[in-house]
Amino acid sequence: MNTTPSVFPVLLSALKECSPEAKCRLTDEISAAFSDGLLSNAPADAPEDFRFAGRPARPELVPPDAVRARKMNTPEGYAAMLHAICHIEFNAVNLALDAAYRFRSLPAAFTADWIRVAKEEACHFRLMRARLQAHGFDYGDFEAHNHLWDMAYKTAFDPLLRMALVPRVLEARGLDVTPAIRAKVAQKGDAETCAALDIIYRDEVGHVKIGNRWYQHLCAGRGLEPAALFRALVSRYDLFVFRGYVNIEARRQAGFSRFELAMLEDFERGLKSR
Numbered sequence: 001m002n003t004t005p006s007v008f009p010v011l012l013s014a015l016k017e018c019s020p021e022a023k024c025r026l027t028d029e030i031s032a033a034f035s036d037g038l039l040s041n042a043p044a045d046a047p048e049d050f051r052f053a054g055r056p057a058r059p060e061l062v063p064p065d066a067v068r069a070r071k072m073n074t075p076e077g078y079a080a081m082l083h084a085i086c087h088i089e090f091n092a093v094n095l096a097l098d099a100a101y102r103f104r105s106l107p108a109a110f111t112a113d114w115i116r117v118a119k120e121e122a123c124h125f126r127l128m129r130a131r132l133q134a135h136g137f138d139y140g141d142f143e144a145h146n147h148l149w150d151m152a153y154k155t156a157f158d159p160l161l162r163m164a165l166v167p168r169v170l171e172a173r174g175l176d177v178t179p180a181i182r183a184k185v186a187q188k189g190d191a192e193t194c195a196a197l198d199i200i201y202r203d204e205v206g207h208v209k210i211g212n213r214w215y216q217h218l219c220a221g222r223g224l225e226p227a228a229l230f231r232a233l234v235s236r237y238d239l240f241v242f243r244g245y246v247n248i249e250a251r252r253q254a255g256f257s258r259f260e261l262a263m264l265e266d267f268e269r270g271l272k273s274r
Contacts, residue, residue: 007039007111008047011101014118018054020090020129020139024122027093031119034112041111047102049156053094053149058140059087064147072184079137081181082193086128086139088174089200091148092121095166096207098152103159106214110159113210120203127196134192154237160218164233167211168256169241174204175250176242205254212255227260234264241265 007030014026033039067084070077096118100111129139148170155161182197219226234241241264251261 004037004040004042006042006044007034007115008041008044008101008104010039011097011115012048015094015097015101016050016054018056020056020125023054023093024126027097027115027118027122031115034115041104041108043104047104051153053098053152055090055094056140059083059142059144061146062143064145067143067145072188075135078188079132079135080142082128082132082135083137083139083142084144085181085197085200086125086132087144088148089121089125089128090139091146092171093118093125094149095152096121098156099159099162099166102156103162106159110214113214117207117210120207124196124200124203127199131190131193131196160215160222160224161233163211163215163218164230165237165239167208168215168230169234169239171204171211172208172251172254172256173243175201175208175254176245176247178204179247180245201250205250208251208254216255227257227263230260231264 010026010030010033014023014030017023017026030039068080070080072078072081096114100114100118103110132138132141148166151166151170152162155165178197178201182194182201185193185197215230216226219229246261246265248258248261252258
Protein backbone atom coordinates (compact mmCIF):
# COMPACT_ATOMS: atom_id res chain seq x y z
CA MET A 1 0.00 0.00 0.00
CA ASN A 2 1.30 3.45 -0.95
CA THR A 3 1.79 5.53 2.23
CA THR A 4 3.32 8.54 0.44
CA PRO A 5 1.05 11.57 0.97
CA SER A 6 -1.08 12.61 -2.00
CA VAL A 7 -0.11 15.71 -3.94
CA PHE A 8 -3.73 16.74 -4.57
CA PRO A 9 -4.52 18.40 -1.20
CA VAL A 10 -1.41 20.57 -1.40
CA LEU A 11 -2.15 21.45 -5.02
CA LEU A 12 -5.55 22.64 -3.85
CA SER A 13 -3.90 24.77 -1.14
CA ALA A 14 -1.67 26.41 -3.75
CA LEU A 15 -4.63 26.96 -6.07
CA LYS A 16 -6.67 28.66 -3.36
CA GLU A 17 -3.78 30.77 -2.06
CA CYS A 18 -4.48 34.45 -2.79
CA SER A 19 -1.01 35.89 -2.19
CA PRO A 20 1.07 35.73 -5.38
CA GLU A 21 4.28 35.36 -3.37
CA ALA A 22 2.89 32.50 -1.27
CA LYS A 23 1.33 30.81 -4.32
CA CYS A 24 4.66 30.81 -6.14
CA ARG A 25 6.51 29.57 -3.05
CA LEU A 26 4.01 26.73 -2.55
CA THR A 27 4.33 25.81 -6.22
CA ASP A 28 8.11 25.55 -5.90
CA GLU A 29 7.76 23.40 -2.77
CA ILE A 30 5.23 21.07 -4.42
CA SER A 31 7.45 20.70 -7.48
CA ALA A 32 10.48 19.77 -5.37
CA ALA A 33 8.52 17.34 -3.17
CA PHE A 34 6.84 15.62 -6.12
CA SER A 35 10.15 15.29 -7.99
CA ASP A 36 11.77 13.80 -4.88
CA GLY A 37 8.99 11.24 -4.44
CA LEU A 38 7.74 12.82 -1.20
CA LEU A 39 4.30 13.30 -2.73
CA SER A 40 2.41 10.91 -5.01
CA ASN A 41 -0.55 11.13 -7.36
CA ALA A 42 -2.33 8.42 -5.37
CA PRO A 43 -6.12 8.84 -5.47
CA ALA A 44 -7.58 11.31 -3.02
CA ASP A 45 -11.06 12.80 -2.67
CA ALA A 46 -12.80 13.98 -5.84
CA PRO A 47 -11.58 17.41 -7.01
CA GLU A 48 -13.50 20.40 -5.71
CA ASP A 49 -15.65 22.40 -8.12
CA PHE A 50 -14.79 26.05 -7.50
CA ARG A 51 -15.47 29.05 -9.72
CA PHE A 52 -12.33 31.07 -9.03
CA ALA A 53 -8.76 30.25 -8.10
CA GLY A 54 -7.06 32.27 -5.40
CA ARG A 55 -5.95 35.74 -6.43
CA PRO A 56 -5.15 39.03 -4.69
CA ALA A 57 -7.76 41.78 -4.30
CA ARG A 58 -5.92 43.74 -6.96
CA PRO A 59 -5.76 43.95 -9.94
CA GLU A 60 -9.36 44.93 -10.48
CA LEU A 61 -10.90 42.53 -12.99
CA VAL A 62 -12.92 44.00 -15.86
CA PRO A 63 -14.29 42.56 -19.13
CA PRO A 64 -11.57 42.14 -21.79
CA ASP A 65 -12.92 45.01 -23.91
CA ALA A 66 -12.93 47.32 -20.86
CA VAL A 67 -9.17 47.13 -20.27
CA ARG A 68 -7.93 50.62 -21.11
CA ALA A 69 -5.52 50.91 -24.02
CA ARG A 70 -2.39 52.92 -23.21
CA LYS A 71 0.37 54.11 -25.51
CA MET A 72 3.70 52.40 -24.93
CA ASN A 73 5.57 55.68 -25.39
CA THR A 74 4.43 56.84 -21.93
CA PRO A 75 5.78 55.41 -18.65
CA GLU A 76 2.27 54.33 -17.63
CA GLY A 77 1.59 52.75 -21.01
CA TYR A 78 4.82 50.79 -20.98
CA ALA A 79 4.17 49.62 -17.43
CA ALA A 80 0.62 48.61 -18.39
CA MET A 81 2.05 46.37 -21.11
CA LEU A 82 4.42 44.76 -18.59
CA HIS A 83 1.51 44.39 -16.18
CA ALA A 84 -0.60 42.60 -18.80
CA ILE A 85 2.15 40.01 -19.32
CA CYS A 86 2.63 39.69 -15.56
CA HIS A 87 -1.09 39.01 -15.16
CA ILE A 88 -1.05 36.38 -17.90
CA GLU A 89 1.79 34.60 -16.11
CA PHE A 90 -0.06 34.72 -12.77
CA ASN A 91 -3.11 33.17 -14.40
CA ALA A 92 -0.86 30.59 -16.06
CA VAL A 93 0.33 29.44 -12.62
CA ASN A 94 -3.28 28.77 -11.63
CA LEU A 95 -4.05 27.08 -14.95
CA ALA A 96 -1.14 24.65 -14.62
CA LEU A 97 -1.87 23.93 -10.95
CA ASP A 98 -5.50 23.28 -11.84
CA ALA A 99 -4.60 20.85 -14.64
CA ALA A 100 -2.39 18.88 -12.25
CA TYR A 101 -5.04 18.99 -9.50
CA ARG A 102 -8.21 18.35 -11.45
CA PHE A 103 -7.42 15.61 -13.95
CA ARG A 104 -6.20 12.96 -11.55
CA SER A 105 -7.28 9.89 -13.53
CA LEU A 106 -4.40 10.46 -15.96
CA PRO A 107 -0.91 8.95 -15.56
CA ALA A 108 1.59 10.30 -13.04
CA ALA A 109 3.52 11.80 -15.99
CA PHE A 110 0.58 14.15 -16.64
CA THR A 111 0.64 15.38 -13.05
CA ALA A 112 4.42 15.80 -13.20
CA ASP A 113 4.25 17.72 -16.49
CA TRP A 114 1.76 20.29 -15.22
CA ILE A 115 3.47 20.72 -11.85
CA ARG A 116 6.66 21.50 -13.79
CA VAL A 117 4.75 23.94 -15.99
CA ALA A 118 3.32 25.62 -12.87
CA LYS A 119 6.84 26.04 -11.46
CA GLU A 120 8.06 27.61 -14.70
CA GLU A 121 5.02 29.92 -14.86
CA ALA A 122 5.76 31.03 -11.29
CA CYS A 123 9.28 31.89 -12.44
CA HIS A 124 7.83 33.88 -15.35
CA PHE A 125 5.51 35.79 -13.01
CA ARG A 126 8.42 36.72 -10.75
CA LEU A 127 10.52 37.82 -13.73
CA MET A 128 7.80 40.09 -15.10
CA ARG A 129 6.84 41.45 -11.68
CA ALA A 130 10.48 42.40 -11.11
CA ARG A 131 10.53 44.24 -14.45
CA LEU A 132 7.29 46.02 -13.54
CA GLN A 133 8.75 47.04 -10.18
CA ALA A 134 11.92 48.26 -11.89
CA HIS A 135 9.71 50.74 -13.76
CA GLY A 136 8.09 52.02 -10.57
CA PHE A 137 4.88 49.96 -10.59
CA ASP A 138 3.70 46.65 -9.15
CA TYR A 139 1.28 43.84 -9.90
CA GLY A 140 -2.23 45.12 -9.24
CA ASP A 141 -1.61 48.73 -10.27
CA PHE A 142 -3.60 48.33 -13.51
CA GLU A 143 -6.91 46.67 -14.32
CA ALA A 144 -6.92 43.22 -15.95
CA HIS A 145 -9.34 40.60 -17.28
CA ASN A 146 -9.94 36.97 -16.36
CA HIS A 147 -10.32 35.41 -19.81
CA LEU A 148 -7.67 32.73 -19.29
CA TRP A 149 -9.14 31.45 -16.04
CA ASP A 150 -12.67 31.63 -17.47
CA MET A 151 -11.62 29.08 -20.09
CA ALA A 152 -10.13 26.88 -17.37
CA TYR A 153 -13.50 26.87 -15.61
CA LYS A 154 -15.37 26.10 -18.83
CA THR A 155 -13.13 23.08 -19.49
CA ALA A 156 -12.92 21.81 -15.89
CA PHE A 157 -15.04 18.73 -16.64
CA ASP A 158 -12.85 17.24 -19.39
CA PRO A 159 -9.05 17.10 -19.78
CA LEU A 160 -9.42 16.68 -23.55
CA LEU A 161 -11.20 20.01 -23.80
CA ARG A 162 -8.65 21.64 -21.50
CA MET A 163 -5.70 20.44 -23.55
CA ALA A 164 -7.42 21.38 -26.82
CA LEU A 165 -8.48 24.90 -25.91
CA VAL A 166 -6.02 26.23 -23.35
CA PRO A 167 -2.50 25.17 -24.44
CA ARG A 168 -3.39 24.74 -28.13
CA VAL A 169 -5.36 27.97 -28.56
CA LEU A 170 -4.91 30.53 -25.79
CA GLU A 171 -1.32 29.74 -24.80
CA ALA A 172 -0.27 29.14 -28.41
CA ARG A 173 -1.23 32.75 -29.16
CA GLY A 174 1.66 33.78 -26.94
CA LEU A 175 4.03 32.17 -29.43
CA ASP A 176 2.58 34.45 -32.12
CA VAL A 177 2.61 37.75 -30.22
CA THR A 178 5.75 37.55 -28.07
CA PRO A 179 8.28 38.26 -30.89
CA ALA A 180 6.50 41.52 -31.78
CA ILE A 181 6.30 42.56 -28.14
CA ARG A 182 9.99 41.79 -27.69
CA ALA A 183 10.84 43.91 -30.72
CA LYS A 184 9.01 46.91 -29.21
CA VAL A 185 10.74 46.35 -25.87
CA ALA A 186 14.12 46.17 -27.63
CA GLN A 187 13.40 49.50 -29.35
CA LYS A 188 13.09 51.05 -25.90
CA GLY A 189 16.49 49.64 -24.93
CA ASP A 190 15.05 47.53 -22.10
CA ALA A 191 17.51 44.63 -22.31
CA GLU A 192 16.45 43.13 -18.97
CA THR A 193 12.85 42.76 -20.08
CA CYS A 194 14.00 41.31 -23.41
CA ALA A 195 15.93 38.67 -21.46
CA ALA A 196 12.84 37.85 -19.40
CA LEU A 197 10.70 37.55 -22.54
CA ASP A 198 13.28 35.23 -24.11
CA ILE A 199 12.98 32.86 -21.14
CA ILE A 200 9.17 32.99 -21.27
CA TYR A 201 9.10 32.36 -25.02
CA ARG A 202 11.47 29.40 -24.77
CA ASP A 203 9.46 27.81 -21.97
CA GLU A 204 6.08 28.46 -23.60
CA VAL A 205 7.07 26.45 -26.67
CA GLY A 206 7.58 23.55 -24.28
CA HIS A 207 4.28 24.18 -22.49
CA VAL A 208 2.28 24.15 -25.72
CA LYS A 209 4.16 21.02 -26.74
CA ILE A 210 3.09 19.34 -23.49
CA GLY A 211 -0.51 20.33 -24.20
CA ASN A 212 -0.24 18.96 -27.71
CA ARG A 213 1.20 15.67 -26.50
CA TRP A 214 -1.54 15.06 -23.93
CA TYR A 215 -4.21 16.15 -26.43
CA GLN A 216 -2.94 13.49 -28.84
CA HIS A 217 -2.83 10.94 -26.00
CA LEU A 218 -6.41 11.65 -24.96
CA CYS A 219 -7.69 11.57 -28.55
CA ALA A 220 -5.98 8.21 -29.12
CA GLY A 221 -7.53 6.82 -25.94
CA ARG A 222 -11.02 7.80 -27.13
CA GLY A 223 -10.54 6.79 -30.75
CA LEU A 224 -10.89 10.38 -32.01
CA GLU A 225 -9.16 12.06 -34.96
CA PRO A 226 -7.19 14.97 -33.43
CA ALA A 227 -7.20 17.51 -36.27
CA ALA A 228 -10.89 17.15 -37.14
CA LEU A 229 -11.90 17.28 -33.47
CA PHE A 230 -9.81 20.39 -32.85
CA ARG A 231 -11.40 22.16 -35.79
CA ALA A 232 -14.88 21.23 -34.51
CA LEU A 233 -14.08 22.45 -30.99
CA VAL A 234 -12.68 25.76 -32.20
CA SER A 235 -15.88 26.30 -34.18
CA ARG A 236 -18.17 25.30 -31.31
CA TYR A 237 -16.43 27.54 -28.79
CA ASP A 238 -16.17 30.40 -31.32
CA LEU A 239 -12.43 30.87 -30.79
CA PHE A 240 -9.92 32.59 -33.02
CA VAL A 241 -6.94 30.34 -33.71
CA PHE A 242 -4.94 32.94 -35.64
CA ARG A 243 -5.04 36.72 -35.43
CA GLY A 244 -2.43 38.75 -37.26
CA TYR A 245 1.04 37.20 -37.40
CA VAL A 246 1.19 33.41 -37.04
CA ASN A 247 4.46 31.97 -35.76
CA ILE A 248 4.38 28.81 -37.86
CA GLU A 249 7.88 27.68 -36.87
CA ALA A 250 7.23 28.00 -33.11
CA ARG A 251 3.90 26.22 -33.45
CA ARG A 252 5.61 23.45 -35.42
CA GLN A 253 8.23 23.10 -32.67
CA ALA A 254 5.36 22.92 -30.17
CA GLY A 255 3.84 19.92 -31.93
CA PHE A 256 1.38 21.28 -34.47
CA SER A 257 1.66 19.53 -37.83
CA ARG A 258 1.92 21.61 -41.00
CA PHE A 259 -1.22 19.88 -42.27
CA GLU A 260 -3.13 20.89 -39.14
CA LEU A 261 -1.91 24.48 -39.31
CA ALA A 262 -2.86 24.76 -42.99
CA MET A 263 -6.29 23.28 -42.30
CA LEU A 264 -6.98 25.66 -39.44
CA GLU A 265 -5.70 28.68 -41.35
CA ASP A 266 -8.13 27.82 -44.16
CA PHE A 267 -10.89 27.32 -41.59
CA GLU A 268 -10.23 30.72 -40.01
CA ARG A 269 -10.26 32.47 -43.38
CA GLY A 270 -13.70 30.93 -43.95
CA LEU A 271 -14.94 32.25 -40.59
CA LYS A 272 -13.70 35.76 -41.32
CA SER A 273 -15.31 35.83 -44.76
CA ARG A 274 -18.78 35.11 -43.44
